[in-house]
Amino acid sequence: MRVGFDNDKYLETQSLHIRERIAQFGGKLYLEFGGKLFDDHHAARVLPGFAPDSKIKMLTQLKDQVEIVIAINAADIEKNKVRGDLGITYDVDVLRLIDAFRGMGLLVGSVVITRYAAQSAADVFQHRLEDLGIKVYRHYSIEGYPHNIPLIVSDEGYGKNQFIETARPLVVVTAPGPGSGKMAVCLSQLYHEHRRGVKAGYAKFETFPIWNLPLNHPVNLAYEAATADLNDVNMIDPFHLAAYGVTTVNYNRDVEVFPVLSALFETITGESPYKSPTDMGVNMVGSCIVDDDVVCAAARQEIVRRYYEALCDRREGRGSDEAVYKLELLMKQAKVDASIRPVIAASLAVAEETGAPAVAIELPDGRVVTGKTTDLMGASAGALLNALKTLAGIEKAVHLISPDAILPIQKVKVEHLGSSNPRLHSDEVLIALAISATSNPVAAKALDQLARLRDCQAHATVILSATDSAIYKKLGLQMTCEPQYETNKLYHR
Template sequence: MKIGFDNEKYLKMQSEHIRERIGQFDNKLYLEFGGKLFDDFHASRVLPGFQPDSKLRMLCELSDQAEIVIVISAEDIEKNKIRGDLGITYDSDVLRLMHIYQELGLYVGSVVITKYNAQESAELFKNRLEKLGIKVYRHYLIPGYPTNVPFIVSDDGYGKNDYIETSRPLVVVTAPGPGSGKMAVCLSQLYHEHKHGIKAGYAKFETFPIWNIPLKHPVNLAYEAATADLNDINMIDPFHLEAYGETTINYNRDVEIFPVLNAMFQRIYGESPYKSPTDMGVNMAGNCICNDDACRNASCQEIIRRYYASRRRLLLGACSEEETYKLEMLMNQADITVHDRPVVDAALTESERTGGPAAALELPDGSIVTGKTSDLLGACSALLLNALKELAGIGHEIKIISPQAIEPIQSLKTKYLGSRNPRLHTDEVLIALSVSAATSEDAKLAMEQLPKLKGCQAHVSVMPGSVDIKQFKLLSIQATFEAKYEKNSVFFNNKGV
C-alpha cells in the first residue's frame, strides 16, 4: 500500500498545536479525546502511514504536562456493558487502560463515575478502585440535561458534581467507549475551575471527520461508513461558515449541540471562546496527508469492506437494512462498486470455475492468488498456502505440508472432537505447516513469509467459519466475504465447523 500520510509530521504538529491551545487559557485545558486513544486501526487503513498508536505517542510527547482522567458511566457498569472489539466489560477496561497508560509513563490522575445514582455495582466498583489507591469522583444525572442551561450551569447542576482535583496543565478526558459522558465531565470542570478563579479551557480531539478536506472526500465518507450504525452524518459547519466565511467539515451531533455548548460557555465565562464547533477541535491530521490519491484509494477500499461487513451482519441478524442501505449510498457518493475491489471478481470467477467456495488475495506486488475448496482444505486454507508459496517462490506443485502433519489433525477432529468436516481450517493449516517446518526447508521458507500478508486484501465467495475469520484478523489480512452460507444450514455456519 502506498504511503499517504506523514506520521512524524503529524506527531510534531499535533503536539505543538495542543500546547498552543493550552496557552490560550489559564494554563489549564480539558481535552476530550474522542475515538480510540490507541489501536486506531480505522485511521491506519484510510490514512496509509498513520500508525495505530499515533495519538498515544503524541500524548507521550506531552507527558510532562498531561494527566489522564478516565470516565465511565454508572449505567454502563450496572448493565455490564461490553466492548465489542475486546469482549470485556467497561469497568474491566478502565483498569486495563490505566495499566497501559501507566506502563507508558503517563499519569492517570483519577476515575470519574458519571450518571451516578448510588447504583450498587457502581458503588462496589468505586470501593474497588479506592482500595487500589485510585481517586474516584462522582458526577450525577442532571434534570433537563443538556438543554436546561440555567439549571445545569448552577450550584444545583454542575455544582453538585464532585470537583476533580487535577495538577497538570493538560487534562485528557477519555473513556472505554462512547456515551460515557466525557464532554459533560469537561464542562462540569470548567464550571468548578471558574468558581476557583481559574479560566480553564475546553477542546475536542477527534480524528474524523477531517475538518479541512472536502465534505465528500473518501476519507470523510469512510468515517460515515464506520459510524453507519450510529447514523452520524458529515456536514458543512454552518457556524464556522457564518463566522469566518470558510467552509469546514464537522458532523451532525457536534453541530446540533454547539448552541447549547455556546450558551454554557457564556453562562460560565460571560462570553464564549469559540464561534463554531470547528473552533473547538485541535485535529491536525488533514495537514499531514502527503499523497491524496493513496488516501482516496485506501478509503474507497474501506467503504467497500464496511459494506460487506454490514451485509454479513444483516445475514446474521446483527444490524438493520437501513445500515446496509446507507453504506450502498456512500458507495454511490464515492462513485465505487464492489468491482473496484479486485479480489472480489477474482474470488467469484474462481468459484464459478470450480463450482464451489473460493477465495482470492492480492499480494503486495499487486498480483492475485486464489484458493479453491478440496477434500483436504477449505478455500481460505488453500488460499493461505498458495499465497505463502507464491511469496516464497515455491512451485505450486510442491507439497509444503507433509501427510504426517495433516493426518493426526484430521483424526483428532473427526474421531475425538465430533466434527463431520475433515477439511483443515486456516489455524490448523498453520499448525501443520509449523510442524512440517521442523524437517522441510520449503515449509520453513513459507512460514517466514507470514509477515508479508499484513495489510493484504482478500475476498471469499461465501461466509467462512468464525475460525477462519479470526485467523484473517490475526494475520492482519483485510478480508471481505459474500453474505451467503456455504451450506444451507445456519447452525453449520455459526459454529464454524
C-alpha cells in the same frame, strides 16, 4: 504499500498544536479524546502511512504534562455493553486501557462513572477499582441536559458532580466507546475549576471527519461509512462559515449542540472561547496528507468494506436495513462499487467452479491468489498458504505441510476435542507450518513472508468462522465476506 500520510510530521505538529492550546487557556486544558487511542485501524486503513498507535505516541511526547481520566457510563456497566472490535465489556476495557496507558508511561489519574444512579453493577465496579488502588468519581444525570442551562450550571447540576482532582496541565478525558459522557465530564470540570478560581479550557480531539478536507472527500465519506449505524452525518460547519467566511467540515452532533455549548461556556466563564465547533478541535491530520490520490483510493476501499460488513451484520442479526441503505448511498457518492476489489470476483469464480467456499487474497504487487475448500483445510487456510507460496516464489504443487502431518491433527480435533469439522482452520495451519519450518527450509521460506500480508485485501464467499476471521485480522489482512453462511443451520459458531 504506497504512503499517503506523513506520520512523523503528524506526531510533531499535533503535539505542538496541543501545547499551544494549553497555553491559550493559561496552563490547564481538558481535552476530550474521541476515537481509539491505541488501535485506530480505521485511520490506518484510510490514511496509508498512519500508524494505528500514532495518537498514543503523540501523547507520550507530552507525558510529563498529561494526565488521563477514563469515563464510563453507569448504564453501560449495568447492561454489560460490549466493544464490537474486541469482544469485551466496557468495564473490562477500562482495566485494559489503564494497563495500556501505564505501559506507555502515562499517568492515569482516575476513573469517572457518568450518569450514576445507584446502579448495583456500577457500585461493584467502583469497589473493584478502588480495591486496585484507582480513584473513582461519580457524575450524575441532569434533568433537561443539555438544554436546561440554568439547572446544568448550578449547584444542583454540575455542582452535584464530584470534582475530579487532577495535577497535570493537560487532562485527557477518554472512554471505552461512544456515549460515555466525555464532553459532560470536561464541562463539569470547567465549572468546578472556575468556582475554585482556576482558569481552564476545553478542546476536542476527533480524527474524523477531517475539517480541512472537502465535505465529499472519500476520507470523510469513509468516516460516515464507519458510523453508518450511529446516523452521524458530515456537514459544512455553518458557524465557522459565518464567523470566518471559510468552509470547514464537521459532523451533525457537534453542529447541533454547539449553540448549547457556547451558552454553557458563557454561563461558566463569562464568554465562549470558540465561534464554531471547528474552533474547538485540535486535529492536524488533514495537514499531514502527502498524497491525496493514495488516501482517496484507500478510503474508497474502506467504503466498500464497510458495505460488506453491514451486509454481514444484517445477516447475523446485529445490523439493520437502514445502515445498508446508507452505505449504498455513500458508495454512489464516492462513485465506487464491488469491482474495485478484484478479490471479490476471483473468490466467487472459484466458489462457482468448486461448489464450496473460497477465499481470495490480493498481494502487494496486484496478483490475486485463491484458496478452495479441501478435505484437509478450509478455504481461508488454503488461501493463506497459497499466498505465502506465491510471495516466496514456491511452486503451488509443493506441500509446505505434509498431508501425513495434518491427519493426526484432524483426528485429535474430531475424536478428542469434539469438533464436527475436521478441516484445519487458519491458526492450526499456521502452527503446523511453523512446526514444519523447523526441518523444512521451503516451509521456513514461506513462513518468512507472513509480514508481507499486512494491508493486503481479501474476500471470502461465506462468513468466516470467528477463529479464521480473528487470524486474518491479526495478520493485518483487510477482509470482506459475502453475507451468507456455509450451511443452512440456524446456529453458527
